[in-house]
Amino acid sequence: MHKICINVYLCFLRVYINVCACVCVCVCVCVCVCVCVCVCVCVCGKKCFLQMLCDDVFARNLFSRKQREAQSAPGWKLFGKVPLRESPPKDSKTIQQEYEAKVSKSGQRKNLEFEPLSTTALILEDRPANLPAKSEEEAQRHRQEYDEMVAEAKKRDLYEIFLSRAKERWKSFRETGSEMESDDSADRESSLDLIKLDISRTFPPLFIFQKGGPYHDLLHSVLGAYTCYRPDVGYVQGMSFIAAVLILNLEEAEAFIAFTNLLNKPCQMAFFRVDHELMLKYFAAFEVFFEENLPRLFNHFKSSNLTPDLYLIDWIFTLYTKSLPLDVACRVWDVFCRDGEEFLFRTGLGILRLYEEVLLQMDFIHIAQFLTRLPEDTPSERLFSCIANTQMISGNRKWTQVFNALLKDKEMEKSSSPTVKNS
Numbered sequence: 192m193h194k195i196c197i198n199v200y201l202c203f204l205r206v207y208i209n210v211c212a213c214v215c216v217c218v219c220v221c222v223c224v225c226v227c228v229c230v231c232v233c234v235c236g237k238k239c240f241l242q243m244l245c246d247d248v249f250a251r252n253l254f255s256r257k258q259r260e261a262q263s264a265p266g267w268k269l270f271g272k273v274p275l276r277e278s279p280p281k282d283s284k285t286i287q288q289e290y291e292a293k294v295s296k297s298g299q300r301k302n303l304e305f306e307p308l309s310t311t312a313l314i315l316e317d318r319p320a321n322l323p324a325k326s327e328e329e330a331q332r333h334r335q336e337y338d339e340m341v342a343e344a345k346k347r348d349l350y351e352i353f354l355s356r357a358k359e360r361w362k363s364f365r366e367t368g369s370e371m372e373s374d375d376s377a378d379r380e381s382s383l384d385l386i387k388l389d390i391s392r393t394f395p396p397l398f399i400f401q402k403g404g405p406y407h408d409l410l411h412s413v414l415g416a417y418t419c420y421r422p423d424v425g426y427v428q429g430m431s432f433i434a435a436v437l438i439l440n441l442e443e444a445e446a447f448i449a450f451t452n453l454l455n456k457p458c459q460m461a462f463f464r465v466d467h468e469l470m471l472k473y474f475a476a477f478e479v480f481f482e483e484n485l486p487r488l489f490n491h492f493k494s495s496n497l498t499p500d501l502y503l504i505d506w507i508f509t510l511y512t513k514s515l516p517l518d519v520a521c522r523v524w525d526v527f528c529r530d531g532e533e534f535l536f537r538t539g540l541g542i543l544r545l546y547e548e549v550l551l552q553m554d555f556i557h558i559a560q561f562l563t564r565l566p567e568d569t570p571s572e573r574l575f576s577c578i579a580n581t582q583m584i585s586g587n588r589k590w591t592q593v594f595n596a597l598l599k600d601k602e603m604e605k606s607s608s609p610t611v612k613n614s
Contacts, residue, residue, distance in 0.1 A: 350448070394517070420451060436512055436521065477540075479585050544580065
């Protein structure tokens, strides 16, 4: 009796296990069906599950190896192999044209229903909340500094633009063999031949700016880009020395920015644009302090009919880089960037003071030759000592006051001494 009960219990247990297994299988099938339904709804949202099951599985022959044209639904593209499209090779000119067209198209303003915000909209506040508010002067100074940084960034972009224009200009020059004649003197001075000739004469002992040197192309690019940036000024002989010093100390784009800023100063612009009237005012102001500091040498120059333009033009055009040794000229630049144009003329007076006794023994021709090409062993310490001993005050007036007074004076006395009279 006991054995019969055990057998019955085992039978019921087997039945129970089979039923549980069937239930588990059914549950798994249901879960799979639900997942399939979700996938089908996501992929083919416009079709119901039964229609997709009938159409895609039976009618479209899902398990056939050969794909048919009907298998072009979006769902099939997700999992099927898409052949690569073969595009014809493009040359660099075509790629450049397509890129420029894309940039110009993206730069066009579209008709939007809202106003696009600038990048400044990302800055929600001028100052963190835990810091005190800026004063009005500080805020104004920061806005000015920000505008200057934006302007410098734009100049960096302008360098690439004008450099590309210069390259196109050089390319057309090589193809045609000559440039277009123009009545504008600035255009004539910015000719390719003059730039090439001046580069070959830039710091020849270094032999780094001549053809084949490491900085030849950089100097050529900076000068060519400037002629396109300022066609009203063009290229003037002597610019290559200034650009060369900047290239030795800065990267290409930064050298172009510094070059344009340096030449944009009033004194440099007056000389490079050959503004005769303004240049005469600078010469007259120089003679005021020349007579004040070195009266004996001033009278000797007057008796020899040696005018300041014979030596000052070369000094100002090249900022002393051609006349003085390069290391001494760089020291002059350091103070010039701090003190402004006054120091350029003060340096000229310092040179005259340094060689005063030598110049007093020379005649007109030898003085002009000596001042345009100073000795290579010019002692820098003695030179700067002479510059420091030069007083830029005449009749209680500083350089700026003397120069402004000369600008207001419309009729200058040519025969008398240029010393400005005290008012």
